[in-house]
Every structure is written in structure tokens, then in C-alpha cells.
Amino acid sequence: MPSSNSAAMAFLLSRRSRPAKTLTGPAPNDAALMPLLTAAARTPDHGKLEPWRFVVLREGALRRLAGEVATCGERLGKSPEDIAKARDAYDRSPLAVVVVEVQKDSPKIPALEQTYSAGAVCLALLNAALASGWGANWLSGWASHDRGFAEGALGLAPHERIAGVIHIGTEGATPPERPRPDLGAITTWVSE
Incomplete structure (x- = not known):
């Protein structure tokens, strides 16, 4: 039996x-955020392409983006309720890290593997924040999938896209546990 890290496994479970x-301030300062970004950057990365990068959004940038979300929603014909909900995440958040997928040309590494790696960075950053005692949530939403928002509001290049927005702050309330998948219904065991 291999040696285990029972504390890490207990956290993951x-x-x-x-x-x-429910996230409020304070948010991690630069010194507290760097270990979280470092942990996220240790994500599996076939070919060492680093097909992702980070954009750290402090409160001023988040408030500006709240307005950009509203403008984007109006342009897309979203309902006032949808716009208010999407805007609220930026209006309330004390800090967010945008994980940007950066597709790299590679004869060996398919684009899909690069997308998976960027998604894994999102989860690694989320888990690093939670393991460090911060409250955190991985969101995206319709605005983050809009090229006008991605390029205009965040300055992304045409070959970049938002993989996720990880909101990080102080936990304002502990959420109740939610139903989890039935492993028996989603697991196939293959012996031969």
C-alpha cells in the first residue's frame, strides 16, 4: 500500500x-495569492506548453467589468434578470482570477488537451484557495463566452478564451452540503 496524504484526501472528500x-473581503493580497497561483500552475501540461495564463482582477477592475457585463448583456438581448445576476458576481466579488486558455500551435499536443489543461488549472486554483482557508467559486457565464467581452473588457487576443473566473474572498456563510453523484450509476468497472 502506498503512503498517503490523509489530510489532502480528507480535504478532497x-x-x-x-x-x-457569499464571498466578502478581505481577499488574498499578492503575497497570499502567489502560492495559490503557483499551485494552479503545477497542473498537468502535456508538452509543457503552458496553454493558459492568469489575469488577477482587484475590486476596481471587477466593478468596471460589472458595467461591461451589463453592456454585453444588452447587446446580446439578455433579460434584465440575467444581466443583474451576471453583473452581481463582479459587483460583489473582492477578487477574481481569470484563467485564460491560450491555444498554442503544436504538432504533438491537440487543442483539446490544451483546453483540458486550462480547465484543470481552474480546479487546481479553486482547490488551492479552499485548502488555504479562503472561500472560492469557479464561475464563467454567458459574458465570458462572448468574444466582444473577452477581447474588449479583458484584452484577450483572438486565440485566447476564458476558461473560468475563480472568485476568491472571505467566506461569509457556510453553504449546506449538496447532493453528490451516485458513483454506482456513473462508474463502469472493466476487468478484461
Whole structure:
């Protein structure tokens, strides 16, 4: 039997994202955020392409983006309720890290593997924040999938896209446990 890290396993078996609307300040400062980014950057990366990068959004940038979300929603014909909900995540958040997928040309590494790596960075950053005692949530939403928002509001290049927005702050309330998948229904065991 291999040696185990029981504390890490206990964390993974009980981890729970914190709803973005419950996050308050303070948020991690630069010194507290760097280990979280470092942990996220240790994500599996076939070919060492680093097909992702980070954009750290402090409160001023988040408030500006709240307005950009509203403008984007109006342009897309979203309902006032949808716009208010999407805007709220940026209006309330004390800090967010945008994980940007950066597709790299590679004869060996398919684009899909690069997308998976960027998604894994999102989860690694979320887990690093939670393991460090912060409240955190991984959101994206319709605005983050809009090229006008991605390029205009965040300055992304045409070959970049938002993989996720990880909101990080102080946990304002502990959420109740939610139903989890039935492993028997989603697991196939193959012996031969």
C-alpha cells in the first residue's frame, strides 16, 4: 500500500465551493495569492506548453467589468434578470482570477488537451484557495463566452478564451452540503 496524504484526501472528500454571492473581503493580497497561483500552475501540461495564463482582477477592475457585463448583456438581448445576476458576481466579488486558455500551435499536443489543461488549472486554483482557508467559486457565464467581452473588457487576443473566473474572498456563510453523484450509476468497472 502506498503512503498517503490523509489530510489532502480528507480535504478532497469534503471540499465544497462557496457561492460567489457569499464571498466578502478581505481577499488574498499578492503575497497570499502567489502560492495559490503557483499551485494552479503545477497542473498537468502535456508538452509543457503552458496553454493558459492568469489575469488577477482587484475590486476596481471587477466593478468596471460589472458595467461591461451589463453592456454585453444588452447587446446580446439578455433579460434584465440575467444581466443583474451576471453583473452581481463582479459587483460583489473582492477578487477574481481569470484563467485564460491560450491555444498554442503544436504538432504533438491537440487543442483539446490544451483546453483540458486550462480547465484543470481552474480546479487546481479553486482547490488551492479552499485548502488555504479562503472561500472560492469557479464561475464563467454567458459574458465570458462572448468574444466582444473577452477581447474588449479583458484584452484577450483572438486565440485566447476564458476558461473560468475563480472568485476568491472571505467566506461569509457556510453553504449546506449538496447532493453528490451516485458513483454506482456513473462508474463502469472493466476487468478484461
